[in-house]
Amino acid sequence: MLTLEQVAKDLQEKLSDFEDPRFEANQLLSHVLDKSLAIIIAYPDVAVTKEQVLRLQTLASKRKNGVPLAYLLHEKGFYDLTFMVNEDTLIPRPETERIVERVLEYRNDKLDFLDIGTGAGAIALSVANQRPGWSVTATDICERALGVAKINAEKNSIKNITFLKSDLFSTLGGLSFDIIASNPPYIDLNDPEVETDVRRYEPNKALFSPNEGLWHLTQIIVQSKQYLKPNAMLILEHGYQQDEHVRKLLSEHGYLNPTTIADYAGKPRATYGLWAGRKK
Template sequence: MKSPISIASALADLEIKLKSAMTSDPRLESELILSEAIGKPRLEMLLDKKQILSTAQNQNMNSILERRLKHEPLQYIFGKAYFRNIVLKVGTGVLVPRPETEILVEHAIKLAPKNSEVLDIATGTGAIALSLSQERPDLKVNASDISPVALGYAKRNMRLNDIRKVKFLKVDLLKGIRRKFSVITANLPYINAKDYAALPCEIRRYEPRSALIAGKDGLTFIRRLISTAHESLEDGGHLILEISPEQENPIKIIFDRSGKYYSIEFKKDLCGKIRFCILMK
């Protein structure tokens, strides 16, 4: 019979094993895994490190650890991801929302006029669209994706977060959409083939390749959208894109050649890197 194990001992053991697997942040991950396994908030758990794990809690912990040691993203293991003020159901076939994308929402919130209509393209889990609807209830929010799997997650997340106002569309970028919007947001695939090969294995092994990679220069979809989005923007409307820092100059060239927009502006993420492009019609 195995000896009882405390929270403190479990955390130490988890951290050692995660370090050996070279996960991104072994200490934090050990706390997140154990918190999920015992069903207790992380900070509350850390205040009671002498607590002994039950057999079921120990089994839960080991089950989660086994998957994480194979570099499966914690969000997939837990089946959820946190984004701004909402909790999103995530899983195989849909991209895990990134923290930097939360800043894109900030820009959209500031730029969308009161009571206007907005569109989020390639919505995935619905993170951007659902956040906009929750934080700006005056807006009429639309969300599109070409993937039925992604739209299934987005619709489920709308129900889980008790958000009722988002309209979902199964379309490729703006194909077939005739309305005009004050703001169009898009976190499209923007990684090139070379950079994709250098991504951590947990991304390459588990997250959908189609949601990440966009040709040799990473601009396949961004180029397409910039070439047509002006037709779906109101005068003075904005197209907000998430991009790679290295794409600033190539996108400036695309903007100059387009001649369909009044201005272009680049914004940084919390790490000080160029991460967003805002085009005004």
């Protein structure tokens, strides 16, 4: 029977093409052995069964072929929660946390909040967890993605949220909101910067949008006006080269003070505006 140290060394060799093979190996070991990273690092003489070795080798092969680590682990940390993820949902990314941070600047006891295209529920559940007095609605066009988001709500014991299957606003009727947020598809179909593994494994419908990546952003800006209360905020994630377009669209459609915020890398990543409560 092999020790954890021996297996870890073998995994690191298999994953040597990655920037941090040790990190990759330790994540797989923690997942398969069901032990914390602290235990993995502190106890190198722990025995690893033959079945566990075979499973680790299978996962390492998939990872080497480009399958995202989050899909292999079936989870991803975001803001202050851990989310189940699978191939039906985008993998939550740190840059999207900037939307959550901006939304949480609102400290009202009660607000109506909407997340359009919730995926695994990262934005909606992070907000609901921090603002238990708010009424949170999360929509997605994909029934399977909504299923994952519901599991994440249960897993994190979050109750103040309603999930609806909806193509943008198609099933929201006469509802209105104090804040609408979305991380919609915004990548140009022909964008050469998209990593091959992202294009290959993550749900393309959640990534790519027509009209140079602006179609969904435009539709949300136009349609949100029917669902925002006066002086309510619309905040949208977008590509780092789309901020000027989004600010212009917001201004053209009657939103006040369009403002862009940067992600943790300093790139323009989300833009918000306040709905004036009038038609234009």
